[in-house]
Amino acid sequence: MTRVLYIAALGLLGVFSRYFVGLLFGRFFVSTFPLATLGINVAGSFLIGVVYVLGLEHAFITEDARIGIMVGFLGGFTTFSSYCLDSSRLLESGEWPKLAAYFLLSPMLGLAATLGGLSMTRFLLRG
Secondary structure, three states: OHHHHHHHHHHHHHHHHHHHHHHHHHHHOOOOOOHHHHHHHHHHHHHHHHHHHHHHHOOOOOHHHHHHHHHHHHHHHOOHHHHHHHHHHHHHOOOHHHHHHHHHHHHHHHHHHHHHHHHHHHHHHHO
8 A cells, every 4th residue: 555655646746846837937938849848757767777676686775666756756757658749849849850859869869768777876876
């Protein structure tokens, strides 16, 4: 039951975090390029790497907390469905260069951020 509570509570926190980070991006960056979604996905990818190392490789957080963070918070925070919708809207509006950049940068930067999170956390823990 603890795991389910972690997922629920952290999922709610992740959803609201995504909403407010999106508002902040919109306040500082005005563009038809979906920068907020891209930034959120990259940040979430980095954080999942950090949590993975802290939870599975070093047991600094419990399994329930790790699953709560990865499934709940990061599941609510990251925005793959928004990524798909943003890509569709760029496609429908014929904004080919933006579509190509966004469509390619999201998974590439997400993967790079995850690897960065894994590597940085492992390096810092070796101390």
